[in-house]
Amino acid sequence: MKEMNIKITVNDKEYSLPVIEGEMLSDLLRERLRLTGTKIGCNESECGACTVVIDGEPVLSCSYPAVKARGKKITTIEGLAKNVGENGNSYLVLHPLQDAFIQYGAVQCGFCIPGQIMTSYALLEKNPNPEIKDIKYALKDTLCRCAGYPSIIGAIRAASESITSGKPPISPVIQTSRIGKRIVGQISHRPDAIAKVTGKAIYSDDIQFEGMLHARVKRAMVPAGILTELDISEALALPGVQAVLTAKDVPNAKTHGLFIKDWPVLVDTGEQIRYVGDAIAVVAADTREIASEAIDLIKFRFEPLPVVSSAVQAHLPVTRKIHESGNLLKHIKVQKGIVSEGFNEADLILEHTFHTNPNDHAFIEPECSIARLTDEGRMEIYVGSQIPYSDREQVAAVLGLPENQVRIIGQLIGGGFGGKEDIAGQIHAAMLTMKTKKPVKLLFDRQESLIVHPKRHATQINIKVGAKNDGQLVAVQTELHGDTGAYASLGEKVMTRATTHSSGPYEVPHVNIDCYAMYTNNPPAGAFRGFGVMQSAFAVESMMDTLAEALKLDPIELRKKNALRVGSVTNTGQVLKDSVGLLECIEKVENALHEKAGPNPFVPVPDPDDPTIVRAWGFAVAYKNTGLGGGAPDKAGAEIELLPDGRFEVRSASAELGQGLPTVLQLIASEELGQGTQQVQVLLSDTDLTPDGGPTTASRQTYVTGNAVKYTSKAMRDLLTSELAERYDVSPEKIEFKEGLAQIDRQEVQLSTISQNLRKDGITPKASYTYWAPETKPLGQGGDMHVAFSFAAQAALVEVNTITGEVKVPEVIVANDVGFAINPLGLKGQVEGGIVMGIGHALVEDFILEEGRVITDRLAKYRIPSIYYTPEITSFLVEHPTADGPYGAKGIGEICLIPTIPAITNAIYNAIGVRVDKLPVDQEKLVSELQKHKQFA
Template sequence: MGTTGTPTNITQGSRTSGGIGESTLRPDGTLKVTGEFAYSSDMWHEDMLWGHILRSPVAHAEIVSIDTSEAFAQPGVYAVMTYDDLPTDVRNYGLEIQDTPVLANGRVRHHGEPVAIVAADHPETARRAAAKIKVEYRELPIVTDEATATAPDAPVLHPGRTDHHAPHAPHPNIVHRQPIVRGDVEEARGRADVIVEGEYVFGMQDQAFLGPESGLAVPAEDGGVDLYIATQWLHADLRQIAPVLGLPEDKVRMTLAGVGGAFGGREDLSMQIHACLLALRTGKPVKIVYNRFESFFGHVHRHPAKLYYEHGATRDGKLTHVKCRIVLDGGAYASSSPAVVGNAASLGAGPYVIDDVDIEVIALYTNNPPCGAMRGFGAVQACFAYEAQMDKLAAKLGMDPVEFRQLNAMEQGSVMPTGQCVDSPAPVAELLRRVKAMPLPPERQWETTEGADVRQLPGGLSNTTHGEGVVRGVGYAVGIKNVGFSEGFDDYSTARVRMEVVGGEPVAVVHTAMAEVGQGGVTVHAQIARTELGVTQVTIQPADTQVGSAGSTSASRQTYVTGGAVKYACELVREKVLEIGRRKFGSYHPAWATAELLLEGGKVVTDGGEALADLADVLEDEAVEVEEVWRHRPTEPFDMRTGQGNGHVQYSFAAHRAVVEVDTELGLVKVIELACAQDVGKALNPLSVVGQIQGGTTQGLGMAVMEEILVDPRTAKVRNPSFTDYLIPTILDTPTIPVDVLELADEHAPYGLRGVGEAPTLSSTPAVLAAIRAATGLELARTPVRPEHLTGRA
């Protein structure tokens, strides 16, 4: 890992071992790799019932009748509930727009929509009972794309919309529309010496997390319920769950259970309300665990997209303008589609200086599966298209594709198409230089003295080739991603920090509602506490709703925002500890009277390192506790007509070089290497940072050549809801991923850090596509690439 730029260790406080900047190990790491970690699906409770959900077998239909009598009569069944059995008038939920029914209300809008729920004493009993529920459907015309959604006779999927996006939508089947207009594209077109156009298709992906949806709801004596759940945002779940149950929020107590990955798929509710309803109805604990088939229907996916781009450039390679239109398929319910639209629009021109911009992005309501958050969140789809356009322009101008990008790269001080100034480092040209300078992997690695090593060839262990017809290609891409919630969202986090003496040793206790979904936040919080409080022992309490909201584990925001909250709370605790020390020991040493005191290694020391007192002696029987809210600087909504506004708090950048080998006869691809260079501001935990970059890169590889949820355009039914047919990269598909990390501090962020996890997912996909194009000479305007696209048999 290489580093450059201004050092970003701007820590105030200690240099205790295990602090900021060190590669400390995860406390849950060993348990996870040995299979001992307790995931939400492992929970158990005495006298527990099992819940199951009956889902719609059709994508769009009127529910004529539901007969639950035969299901309820089955031995071992304790409850069967439909929409009519819900306890309150609040029967819909949603992250932003409350348009999703808890159970279908007279109409289903997508394949797999929940229709009824069952609780029984055994999971198979619950499944058999659900199968005995008789539902009569009258199928309705389906809406699957922009043409069918906006046709004059299109069925309106959500009539009578009253959400705040509805007045700006040109059709009721359009969830949200965001234009970004700056300069004069028509005038700029006249200055262009070359113009390239492209139409691109981006497939629907699944988050494919390890642990399917699961949770345990336990009814309480006070009439409330305790829910143990794998989620990304405890307090957002709480806000949606409590009204449906008819309970105040303080009677719905939520605790984070072990999460087996998320990637956006756990931002929306899945079985949370269903488990609570059944627990309150039966008076018994109820556990629900999806199988993988149910999981494909139980959470949102990445928005598929159609993207139409036009770019112009002068003969010397300067970009003149970009005009684009992006159509995102949001599926049956809104989820986070409005925010995804905002990201795709505001980042749709990429990390380039372009003065004249005309961008329009819309998200549709259709009868396809609901789509929402997934790693990259709108910026991924746009990056795939604008990077293909950069290669087209470079080829038409006869320029090196990396040099063309560097010529037009934004930097600190550049102005975004939204009018926002980029006021922190934006080393786009440097990232491209670094990734291009990395040594290329050797040619023909499959050749050995014993013959071909098929593991290194396209097709791998299927032994389809020994090198005949295999061509190498190299491709580059770079992307820009926002960090944190945007467009005026009140993005904050809460941290409670306590410092006390236990067994004669000072201990810090950190309590937040941050969802640890595998990103390593629990490790970073302990590092922050050690750094700021000078202690070795740090206890991270389980995340729950007994502390204020930490916001969502998404948008690469948790280290920035919840880390910022932990840092701020620790600073306040430190000041209180020093004040106690001043009261007790100030008369013994004049240094106590100054403010230049630090906590380090369990002691109070001067900034010169002179020890004044042990922390255990300072605190004795006292304890100091602080709970504080921390916000990053505010953002503002984009103008609904022009898209202008300071909509984002921070930007992150990554560049990739892909090296692929393609069997042009069989259409098989082997990605040999995906090198990455990324600016992270400050690597709080270098080992974890590299892991995040490699993980995001691997997901981008999957999007390039494997992953796509296939939906039948005639019926809107999902055709491949299992890992038998929905393919994700395995260790045999994962290439070498060398990483070059830059640390250029963002002075506005805690420790100068920059969100890490999403940026590498953007640029890895178009880099792979660029490499395949270089190997084959094909245009390849859709992702993922399949063998038939490479052999001409599509």
Template sequence: MRDAVEKVTGKARYTSDIDPGTQTLYLATVRSSYPHAKILGIDYSQALKYPGVIRVITAKDIPGENKYGKIIRDQPVLADEKVRFIGDAIALVVASSQDIAHQASKLVKVQYEVLPAIFSPREALQPQAPKLHPKGNILYHFKIRKGEIEEGFKNSDVVIERNYQTQHVDHAQLEPEAAIAYYDKEKTLTIIAPTQHVFFDRLNIIRALGIPKEDVRVIQPKVGGAFGKREDIYAQIHVALACFLTKKPVKTTYSRSETFLVTQKRHPMEIKLKTGASKKGKLLALEAEIIGDTGAYASWGVNVLRKAGVHISGPYEIPNVKVDSYAVFTNNPFCGAMRGFGTAQAAFAYESQMDEMAQALEMDPIEFRIKNAFKKKSLTATGQILNSAIDVEKTILEAAQEFGWANYSKKTPENGKKYGRGVATIWYGIGFGAGIEDHGEAIVELHPNGKATLWVGTVDYGQGSSTIFSQMVAEQLGLRLEDVKIVHGDSANTPNCGSTVATKQTYITGNAIKNATDRIRKDILEIVSSEWKVQEDQLLLQEGKVFLKNGKKKGISIQEVVKLFDKKGKPTRRQAIFKGEQFTSPLDPQTGQGNAYFPYTLGTQIAEVEVDTKTGKVKVLRLVAAHHVGKALNPQLVRGQILGGISMGYGFALSEDAKVLNGVPQAQDFGKYKLMKSSDLPDIKVIIVESPETTGPFGAIGVGEPPTLATAPAIINAIQDACGVRISNLPATPDKILNALAAENERI
């Protein structure tokens, strides 16, 4: 990675490392103490008297609109009438130091009328439940209706039905939320913050302040982890407001506790899943009800529950499908984007059930999956014909071969320890899908010194996009990687490429980069072939020069070629846009039929576990991961993404639980939130399955999120194989396993 050295040497500067100057003020947020209440009054007179306090800001001080949000703008910048979760922002205390701001914030007294609160999404669905938002407690209901579901189950020889439940999960990124706002020399309000979308931040800030977009600039510095959390706005809109009102630089950094308390989580889901199959092992019907707790505000809830609903049928051909997927408001912390975007929860359910079905049919789990797997021209649950590279079977076979599935023999149980294996196969649709605008834009310029600059509106928060994008430009134009400069994460100087989410930037913005560089490359070849009187296909671009492939002519430097651009009337700067939505379509609101996503990535993981039946502890001994990525443009980065996804899936399966009790997150530090350590990870074998996607840049698709999906169900299936109990409520903690073993013993 291009920025690896400065990160490992400590030279990288994150938001909290940046000093805006001696006049900097600091901000602390006064937050709700109740999950649901009316605000009757705010008394900040004592806070104003505290030495060092400059100003206290409330909703009445907001000059523009007091609302923001990702899809639906339902979240107040500062709550003025009602609070909907513990942690809702009510007031901002601006002071001469961070400590003074925090101490003074405790002096702000808020008078509440406490309202009935709802913490269960099923309770929120009841007719008599308190209405948390004006339109009710159902944010979104997504449907799929394909075939004849009743007929499908009627024709099934085996029917499996089970309820599955997943937990709140925190992103647990190393860097807590932080933000800085100041006016630059041009009097532009400039915000520095760890974010995944500088243009979304700018849009919501200008609406809140009531000023034109030209007056606001958002910059992303180095980011200490994101995983979807940085998609929502936290401190950046508050420091912008404080700076706008005081005309002084303002900075804030959340404590770890505050980050755990107020930032969004992964949606917990309750999934009721029913599948039917013939005695020959063909899936005939699938019915699912998904209830997702989106918490107090919408965030990405609509898209997450749509994506969960689309993917719940797995990478399998099923002629009859019925899905109802709900995003439901509660007074829990709000939930949004997290690695997997709803598909990790879905994969846990459908792959757990696929194993149960294989067992009921007395079929090998590998054989069963291959028998039902998508192939090219298969029809998905939304009626989409799969025309992209579909290699489900290849990922299954390569994983099985590497694992040694065919010749596997369980270790002999010893001292209460039992052993087993489990497999999970997943699919993941790239981008926003469903016909939603999803474009990438790139500007590439070749300079007189023979070097190039790339401008993209994406952000790099550790996933390596700046490396891949620079590599694309370098290879297309025959330059060294160090001769390509990338400008990104700056709303004032880059084109808008949308959010850096949904494993879409390699495919979508990558296509824009390829299209822009293709034009410059074509011009280089055209100019040199004309000068040398040779065919373009006889030329080679490499190491900053153009050569004849046969080596009969001394190479000409790109620097010299650039001089010829003016003579030939060719521009050295090219811009291109790629629209990902061209391959998808809006889904029918009643049937869910349409082209949901494009393209799709696929993967299979196989885990071997050791279960201590005396303690309930699970140890994953080894894991094989075979993931289809199209074409791996940088195998080292691809491998890193797969390993990172597995580590998050590992915690999702066995330990991570951002448990919320009466609206309060119970884990507010890393001592209580049980993250897996690198030393906990098993031996992992990564297999990169390549099958170039014809519409992808150089055949690439993407790999950021999919590896997270398969890990949990593979481990859960291995636990069942080892000791005979099915864990359907994540995470699979020792106490749950012991309880399941005790229940199984009583049943026997």
């Protein structure tokens, strides 16, 4: 019964491999066969990214012992596409599923895609014609955080038809821009799509270097205390351990941070532990197992300190100070008019307090950094980062190196959503490489990811609104407490956005807002899609429905009456000059809603077959700034080179998290340079090769880097035109650029020839441009705080089980004003994903903390929406161009998520009369409230 080797067949190839202790099938595939298309998202059988097909059945390879696969036939993502044709003339034929996933835009960050496709493949092999319910059943535990579920369902159905008919998958019908041009505004597939559906796409953890060490971090795992003793001797003595570093080994700057550098690289003895994820020591060892063993051998003692566990508690004068500067990170204030006068004018005043919980980004790809020294002694870091230049600055500061001695080589990112803006393992890996001179990989496991990186801010929002009897808002006063956790991260910025958006997308004459961003001993809170606005929209949109009911007004009419429009003045004193499509968004959703649900969509309707099920619609609107704003210089650099092969390469150090930035930049450059998209390639996120595109945050990349590429394209065109005009002695007006060539008067010259000729003469055909977004004003100074706002309206249908309290969202109607839809396929993915994430935040996701300790420290505990939560989505594009956006475009990445949550909670109120004022919706609480109602009825 004991055999020495594992004989298996993988993708029709036979292998005989020696047995390795404790090896899972995923390790065998990834490490030994280098089939890195099989991904590890959670390593706990929850996410499905590691799905492979064993003898026809989809199985999770991360928890399947490799030995158990003995004698079995395994198919991985690499085995689906077939190479056809002779040597040298062979080409790749995609499986219909792979083809359909690309066409339907089901591929975004791409990290979960191998698992999605393999699970779907196994389904179609057994059931070639699945219904939607079969697809949902089969894919229930194959999670996609970009939540391309609607597109995934569409793709599987198209592939199924294709397999049955033998014809290529039928392309989907996608709404394109109303004002589209030759290239921008039209459907285009992602440049990285083929790599992502075939398993060829490389993410940080897929990279290996000769002699690479593996790092692990010793975390405090206690939320508050003083580190008194630290003993690393046993860990150092463990065979295979190459280095153990503590705070004493930090070469230069002791702290890091995006703006405020208050986050210790490592906590030193005598210093404070401020949260469970604080790093005490870092280890590099020959294998990950040895490194893990070593961190268990590191012993430390600490003197416990009282835990500060909420923003409100942190604000009390008696509460212990977590930082020397106190617990108040920032007091943010908005004032317009005189709020007391506003309330004096009001016919009705309502007040309520709302609570929102922390959320985790739960990107399927956990954080991974690899550091290595080049032969010249420069530090290179391979990492999927949202802000490569900030990584470079922070790593260099800690290592004490000039910034040009550090190079960040950005990798594909398996989802970010704001959670990959802060430093994760970049600095620790680099320190270990400095010490050992060897490449070091620092991969977070899911538990570490959940514990360490910044979360969404938990908030308490008290809101008081005053209105006239006709619904006219006259005053809004809010007080917010935001829990920014142990370190600042982007807390101040996030809570500023929460503050300025907390009176909603309405014109209100009198506004007074106070917001307190507070330090606590919880994990830090920072950027997360929606950036504070999600929280305040939940409060204000709930209040709008309450107000409508009290005034006996239609909730949609109430919003229309107060909606921001061109010429309105926001609560920060910004006069909106253009691009305010809110009313059109509301009307689009309203019309569709009445068409679907008749004149009274907000009235509860019991299910005729099961009266315990009640349905009703809910409505909400939102707005969200595009760009950094608030006086921050908002710029992006881009560079374009005409390569010797006649193709253009666009370069910018902006990050692609799956949102589709390379497509957007490719489309813009193609449009401007007269090319087809095949003629333009995009290189991102390499601090040596690409100019700084600024942070990928604040829904800013399409606008800011998009503009940078647009202007760079123009500069490129001008450069080529002037060179050609001189060489061919024609006037510049007679030069035009077309697919792959320049038309010079009546002569056509290949771009490759032009590029090569210029290079012969010592000229590199390269242009660059730094785009500065229009100047904005800091909060408190009036004027333009932001360059643009996106707007949205949503209606959600809920189905409440009045016995169990369970809530479903079968349908959502949405309209988003995006200015101009440059990349409609990518836009569709963002909208669908935002809605599903919104459903997740409303109904599923709860990052539970208890006295600073993380209860939901596994993906099995921090649940995110599965394909089961996919609603039917009716989506409208609204395009009110903004003057300075590229072709009028503004951001979409965040707005799509924001109104979903209050639309759902408003619908729950309409269905059963229970007002949800604390997220997420608690089904047990719905039931107990319903029972209370019955008692009083």
